[in-house]
Amino acid sequence: MDWKKKLKIPVLTFIILCAMLLIGYAVWYHDSNSAGSSGDAEKSTKSAKSKPVNLTLFSDISDWNAPEWSLRDGTLTKAISDHSDVSLTFNIPAQDADKELSLLLVENKLPDIITVRDSNIIRQLISSGKVWNLREFFLEYKSDSDILKNIPEGTLSDLMYRDDGWYALPTGYRDDDFKENxxxxxxxxxxxxxxxxxxxxxxxxxxxxxxxxxxxxxxxxxxxxxxxxxxxxxxxxxxxxxxxxxxxxxxxxxxxxxxxxxxxxxxxxxxxxxxxxxxxxxxxxxxxxxxxxxxxxxxxxxxxxxxxxxxxxxxxxxxxxxxxxxxxxxxxxxxxxxxNLSSSSYTLPNTFVSKSCNDLPGTAKLLDYVIGGKMLDDVTNDSQVIPFAVFSNPMWDRTLIGQSYINSNHYKKLHKLRxxxxxxxxxxxxxxxxxxxxxxxxxxxxxxxxxxxxxxxxxxxxxxxxxxxxxxxxxxxxxxxxxxxxxxxxxxxxxxxxxxxxxxxxxxxxxxxxxxxxxxxx
The missing domain is CATH 3.40.190.10 (Periplasmic binding protein-like II)
Incomplete structure (x- = not known):
């Protein structure tokens, strides 16, 4: 065989191998880039999810030791944000809260969520037309709401008589509170x-x-x-x-x-x-x-x-x-x-949703999760619940941990003293x-x-x-x-x-x- 022919075969083989390597690299680079883009997109999605919409909750309950909102794993506030995609900033003035809220009402600057006990401000909020009828609110933004299904009929009836409609969610009480103080x-x-x-x-x-x-x-x-x-x-x-x-x-x-x-x-x-x-x-x-x-x-x-x-x-x-x-x-x-108390007592915390709320679907999920009682399923120790005790109500008793609390020695001893x-x-x-x-x-x-x-x-x-x-x-x-x-x-x-x-x-x-x-x- 001619030496030129002998040389030609290895050269062709070498060229083919190089081409295959280049094609392989191109495929790897493309896949790698795609995976990187996909990973970046996933990270971006996760990042977006880790930034819940921040809402303001205003309250006149000056002695409420409200929680500091954290998104750390294992905290109850993170569990709430995971379920609702919102976080809360609490505005609880030490004094004259109701005067401040009245001014915000006049200026059309109502906070997203309002939890108050003052009878005058409750009547002002309802008369203003600037807070949601809660039946309409939940039907529109969370039609499968536990609150819609489980709110006691007597509570709903008394609220409708008091407010000429259902605008408030009364909390901070359990059934025994109607027999005791x-x-x-x-x-x-x-x-x-x-x-x-x-x-x-x-x-x-x-x-x-x-x-x-x-x-x-x-x-x-x-x-x-x-x-x-x-x-x-x-x-x-x-x-x-x-x-x-x-x-x-x-x-x-x-x-x-x-x-x-x-x-x-x-x-x-x-x-x-x-x-x-x-x-x-x-x-x-x-x-x-x-x-x-x-x-x-x-x-x-x-x-x-x-x-x-x-x-x-x-x-x-x-x-x-x-x-x-x-x-x-x-x-x-x-x-x-x-x-005695009743579920329509003005002295109880009454929670309202402003019509100007920045995230209505998120608020519906938050209220349903917390007040409806499912929040208790994510509680890992009793101390986590204390900052949210202002939202306790008979619907909590439908959850496993709610029943556990009602039947606990601590609650029985509390009940005995009261x-x-x-x-x-x-x-x-x-x-x-x-x-x-x-x-x-x-x-x-x-x-x-x-x-x-x-x-x-x-x-x-x-x-x-x-x-x-x-x-x-x-x-x-x-x-x-x-x-x-x-x-x-x-x-x-x-x-x-x-x-x-x-x-x-x-x-x-x-x-x-x-x-x-x-x-x-x-």
Whole structure:
């Protein structure tokens, strides 16, 4: 064979091999690039999913220790964002929240979600037409909502009567709260024994005052760090003080079923006088009335507190170490009153969705997941739930962990302490729905509404001054001024309007079975 022919064969082979290598490289490069693009796209998608839409939740619940939103694995807030594609920024003003929200309402700058307890602002929100009818909201944005399926019929019925439609989601309660009250009085068993006080000694107004004076003497001589009595901080007016007023026999309804402000009643006056005495003698430290919920929780968990009056639901304490004395009976012999709740009570947190909300589908998923109860399935420890307790409601009990909580030893002990008051002999109760003021009650009667709201605003200011009185003479003077102010605002027209509404409510709820069938369609 010619040497040229011999050389030609390997050269051709080499060229073919090079071509094959080049083709192989091109294919590999293309596939590699495609995979890279696909991976980048996947990363981009994941990145987009990790950035949920941020919404603002505004609340007037100043003692709510709302969670700091985190997207770290294992946090409940991340689980909520994963289910709803939204995150929350909480706006909870320390004071004047309702005035701030009223201004936002006027300026058409409502936050995305609103959770409030103030009756005036609730009526303003509904009357404005700027919040969603929740039936329409869920049907449009989450038609398979657990809330639509499971909200108790009685709750829906009462809300429709109060608001002339379904606009609010009431939370912060469980079924047992209708038979009991979150506010109660508890005593440290070990300290009672050390000081030599029996629980029977503190069942009356004078007996309790005597026992607390004995405790104050013991503190001075033997235990400087002990706290004889603790109220529930900034919430004291609606919590500790109101508990004492009801315990002394105060009621919003007089013997003829007419409306009255509890602070103008004998029981209300006694509660103010009793608390003024505690402050004046130094038994109750006035600085504790300015404490927020986390500070009160810390004191109850770490300090030597003899007696606590207020909401015990969010206290992180061993209930085995505490005992309740139930009602503190007035020295006048008046029967204690149980301030029942209903699902349409204004004092409960009511959640609204603004029509200007930035992410309506996400909000629907968030509310359904949290309030509907499925959130509890992603709870890994009880402490995760505490910041969301404001959203607790009977729908939570339908979940496995909800049932577990209801049947837990912790809840049973809590229930036992709260239940002592509700089992008091001769206890007076009334249907709280009698005090419902429907959204349209003050329509075309702005002056009446202004007077009604002023009564509560002015009373709060007067109470602060009355409790700070330096003598019983000053106490009587300030209390008389409050009564005069109340009388001037509560003119005959307002009184007649309130009593007329109570009478309408009495008739309405006596025939509630018939009403439920028709109103549920609204």
């Amino acid at each position: 979150n506010n109660t009085i508890i005593w440290n068993k070990a300290l009672l024994e050390k000081i030599g006080i029996n629980i029977s000694d503190v069942k009356t107004e004078s007996g309790m005052l005597s026992a607390l004076k004995k405790a104050e003497d013991y503190r001075t001589l033997h235990h400087p760090q002990m706290i004889p009595i603790l109220f529930d901080g900034t919430h004291y007016k609606d919590g500790s003080l109101t508990f004492m007023a009801y315990s002394f026999g105060a009621s919003e309804l007089d013997s003829k079923g007419r409306y009255q402000n509890i602070w103008t009643t004998q029981g209300g006056k006694e509660a103010l006088d009793f608390t003024n005495t505690l402050l004046e003698t130094g038994i109750l430290n006035p600085s504790y009335l300015a404490y927020d919920l986390p500070q009160i929780q810390k004191m109850m968990a770490e300090s030597s507190v003899l007696c606590y009056i207020g909401n015990i639901n969010e206290l992180d304490i061993d209930f085995d170490n505490w005992v309740s004395s139930g009602a503190v009976r007035s020295d006048t012999g008046a029967a204690p009153v149980l301030q 239940g002592v008051y509700s089992k008091e002999p001769g206890l007076k109760t009334y249907d709280p729905r009698l005090l419902t003021l429907p959204v349209g009650m003050f329509k075309n009667h702005q002056k009446l509404e202004d007077n009604y709201n002023s009564i509560f605003e002015d009373t709060t200011d007067f109470i602060s001054d009355i409790l700070s009185a330096q003598s019983k003479g000053e106490f009587k003077k300030l209390y008389s001024e409050m009564l005069e102010n109340y009388s001037s605002l509560r003119n005959n027209d307002l009184g007649n309007a309130l009593n007329s509404q109570i009478e309408k409510n009495r008739k309405e709820f006596n025939t509630s079975a018939n009403r439920k069938k028709s109103s549920a369609k609204k």
